[in-house]
Amino acid sequence: MDYLRAVLNNDKKSEKQHLQNLVKIGKKLNRNVNTYEKELSKLASIDTTSKKTTIKKTTPKKSTTTYKNSAFNISKVTVEENQIIIDFKHYIKKDYIHYSEEKINGKYYDIFDFDGRFEDASPTKLVMNGVDRIRITQHKYRTLRIELINSFNLKAIYIINKKRVIIKILNRKIEKTNNSKAIPKIQNNKDKVIVIDPGHGGKDSGAIGTKKRYEKNTVLTVAKHLYYDLKKRGYTVYLTRNKDKFIELRDRTKFANRKNADIFISIHANAVPKSQWEKAKGIETFFLSPARSSRAKRIAAIENKTDMSTMNNSSQNALLTILNQSKITASQKLGIDIHQNLLYSARKKYKDIEDGGVREGPFWVLVGAQMPSILIEIGYITNSTEGRRLFETSYQRLLANGIANGVDSYFAKNQ
Ligand SMILES: [Zn+2]
Structure with missing residues (x-):
């Protein structure tokens, strides 16, 4: 339910868009769209008021930046000590994360979906020992996806610590070492x-x-x-x-x-x-x-x-x-x-x-x-x-x- 999501996230702009769609589709299907229309008119009035205020204060630029920043609730994604660290701007609950495994064309995918937006998803490159490839994408408007892609079945887990999620792998491909100092x-x-x-x-x-x-x-x-x-x-x-x-x-x-x-x-x-x-x-x-x-x-x-x-x-x-x-x-x-x-x-x-x-x-x-x-x-x-x-x-x-x-x-x- 994108409309509900927009409401929950207090995203007035997409809330309005979704409402307009609901009204349009509802009318086509001969449904009663009164409630949606009422909500829409409320939103429209909010819009004009905020516009007026913005003009008065003459700080339109600042207000857009604030809005933009608040939409990005993930501040940083890095690899530290061979663990992926995802830092949120707020406390995280377990249901913000969805984990699944898939096997596609002989490759194993460990897929982590996070309820959130990360501004730098595409320029971010993540590398971990023991993982063939890591892909990070803003998969949906509100879903950041991190995939660990491997030729063997990896055991990956995540833990939540306040505003941080840590992804860790428990097994690795055994890499042969020529180090003669290696002691059993x-x-x-x-x-x-x-x-x-x-x-x-x-x-x-x-x-x-x-x-x-x-x-x-x-x-x-x-x-x-x-x-x-x-x-x-x-x-x-x-x-x-x-x-x-x-x-x-x-x-x-x-x-x-x-x-x-x-x-x-x-x-x-x-x-x-x-x-x-x-x-x-x-x-x-x-x-x-x-x-x-x-x-x-x-x-x-x-x-x-x-x-x-x-x-x-x-x-x-x-x-x-x-x-x-x-x-x-x-x-x-x-x-x-x-x-x-x-x-x-x-x-x-x-x-x-x-x-x-x-x-x-x-x-x-x-x-x-x-x-x-x-x-x-x-x-x-x-x-x-x-x-x-x-x-x-x-x-x-x-x-x-x-x-x-x-x-x-x-x-x-x-x-
Ligand atoms: Zn005790």
């Missing part, structure tokens, strides 16, 4: 130290779902799967707890610092009040920052509960504000790598898993860590479907496998 991966991994932190434990059960499902139990099982998966890949791995035991939040990161860990991964399950049980679901990954969005605050408040009493509010804030920016960036990178792989892996079997995104939040358990650190909420224990899945071995294994793939991907880029 398994040897490299040994000096990478990973600390896995299953949340809660002992007297602290964490979130509680129906049927006595405790967060502390599912996160411990997933952490153990992850432990063995990473061990198999040759990493040096430690668990902050391997049984149902209580540990203070600050002791978890102290442990990681003592082990000289390269990364710290805290595993949790999410929960909401009963009225939202069936609505709230999905996987979310957090990295530590002073961010104080109400959503991050709410989840952080639940996870922080055990240890908050030991420090007053102002010293908490002081600690959060002196966070090292480079550590925040590294943690965000780690979060993105793990989150994408986690979703990709889990969706192999559980296709409906919602992408809660990579977010920032003031998580106390991450504060003392001297290495990139993230906290993963592997699902909502309070949701009936996810609560059940969180205790299914196949779900737990896929989660662990996805996280381990994310660790591989992170270290491949950040040696």
